[in-house]
Amino acid sequence: xxxxxxxxxxxxxxxxxxxxxxxxxxxxxxxxxxxxxxxxxxxxxxxxxxxxxxxxxxxxxxxxxxxxxxxxxxxxxxxxxxxxxxxxxxxxxxxxxxxxxxxxxxxxxxxxxxxxxxxxxxxxxxxxxxxxxxxxxxxxxxxxxxxxxxxxxxxxxxxxxxxxxxxxxxxxxxxxxxxxxxxxxxxxxxxxxxxxxxxxxxxxxxxxxxxxxxxxxxxxxxxxxxxx
Amino acid sequence: xxxxxxxxxxxxxxxxxxxxxxxxxxxxxxxxxxxxxxxxxxxxxxxxxxxxxxxxxxxxxxxxxxxxxxxxxxxxxxxxxxxxxxxxxxxxxxxxxxxxxxxxxxxxxxxxxxxxxxxxxxxxxxxxxxxxxxxxxxxxxxxxxxxxxxxxxxxxxxxxxxxxxxxxxxxxxxxxxxxxxxxxxxxxxxxxxxxxxxxxxxxxxxxxxxxxx
Numbered sequence: 001x002x003x004x005x006x007x008x009x010x011x012x013x014x015x016x017x018x019x020x021x022x023x024x025x026x027x028x029x030x031x032x033x034x035x036x037x038x039x040x041x042x043x044x045x046x047x048x049x050x051x052x053x054x055x056x057x058x059x060x061x062x063x064x065x066x067x068x069x070x071x072x073x074x075x076x077x078x079x080x081x082x083x084x085x086x087x088x089x090x091x092x093x094x095x096x097x098x099x100x101x102x103x104x105x106x107x108x109x110x111x112x113x114x115x116x117x118x119x120x121x122x123x124x125x126x127x128x129x130x131x132x133x134x135x136x137x138x139x140x141x142x143x144x145x146x147x148x149x150x151x152x153x154x155x156x157x158x159x160x161x162x163x164x165x166x167x168x169x170x171x172x173x174x175x176x177x178x179x180x181x182x183x184x185x186x187x188x189x190x191x192x193x194x195x196x197x198x199x200x201x202x203x204x205x206x207x208x209x210x211x212x213x214x215x216x217x218x219x220x221x222x223x224x225x226x227x228x
Numbered sequence: 229x230x231x232x233x234x235x236x237x238x239x240x241x242x243x244x245x246x247x248x249x250x251x252x253x254x255x256x257x258x259x260x261x262x263x264x265x266x267x268x269x270x271x272x273x274x275x276x277x278x279x280x281x282x283x284x285x286x287x288x289x290x291x292x293x294x295x296x297x298x299x300x301x302x303x304x305x306x307x308x309x310x311x312x313x314x315x316x317x318x319x320x321x322x323x324x325x326x327x328x329x330x331x332x333x334x335x336x337x338x339x340x341x342x343x344x345x346x347x348x349x350x351x352x353x354x355x356x357x358x359x360x361x362x363x364x365x366x367x368x369x370x371x372x373x374x375x376x377x378x379x380x381x382x383x384x385x386x387x388x389x390x391x392x393x394x395x396x397x398x399x400x401x402x403x404x405x406x407x408x409x410x411x412x413x414x415x416x417x418x419x420x421x422x423x424x425x426x427x428x429x430x431x432x433x434x435x436x437x438x439x440x441x
Contacts, residue, residue, distance in 0.1 A: 023297040023299070027297060028297055031296055031297060031300055032300055032303060035303075036307060039307050039308070039310070042311055042315065043314055043315070046314075046319070050319060050322040053323070054321050054322050054325075057321070057322070061325065120333075152332065
């Protein structure tokens, strides 16, 4: 404690009376500490209350996204496990890879989630992969905090998102300047959001590198719920 | 005596809606005003979140106003405001996830909306709870009203829809610039023009009345 810096010390003439009313630094610290405590308490309570709802929303959004990125899919099966190839896992377990099936129960493709650093914060995305065509067949960004108006075009710009509807994965997809590509594995960057565009492709490539070798053969997969 | 305080409370409420409207007269909080008013739904959600933060912060600030030392009042207000903004953020994420996604970073940015800190410093910290709440309600509603006016007109002109419902049919060529950032400035400019014109007319009438008297 530095006693010399006590607020009661008069610093200029006429300040003596004002200084007498001035609260000590302990009181200031206590006030802020109490405000922080109260704030923490409120936040914890609201967090506890909203967490299950938010997680349920997320699970629903993820399920919807799986069916969106694999065209024609109506049902899905979570894949996971520690083995060399992924195996079907229970409905309640967390999964990053999904197998998607059409209304006949025929296998349509995999949906794979990935996340990584964007321009502002972590970007989470999901993409559909058709092993027969060796193509990415769709992509959605699940969560991001990219710059509104620029970076968030990775979600809103159909011209950009549409490029992932038929993107070859061999050779590895790359980002090129808008209008300079055109190759089956090339993605045109969004003007003004090059970093976000590159981040999306990089996250997708990383996820693909991690999972592609572990995907089970299509013949080994069955639609859930005993669909015909 | 019975009508006095009630009239005053009503005045606190009404001044925020019209005479001291935070957007059209005070021109405060322009960041969310321009950024999220590209549709009526977004504007309402943003207005609602701001209203909630304003009410809750004003209540708390007014309650603790006698115990908070002057030296740390701004920091205390900001802690209070930030708390309620985070609460609003979590509640929106839980109840309306699509709108929450659409508004994105702008919800957290309510913390730095000068309208809110301004009301705490200028009003809630100097007044008892009831007028503080009335003031907050007026300002919050005025802000929401302004956002909605902008959001609705921009959505109708720029997208041909109102709350997502198609208004004009397929022949309508939307004036896309209106939902883009420049459209926000254009629309705000036009509305400010209207408000200033009204204000000038009111003053002229008052001046004329005084001249006659």
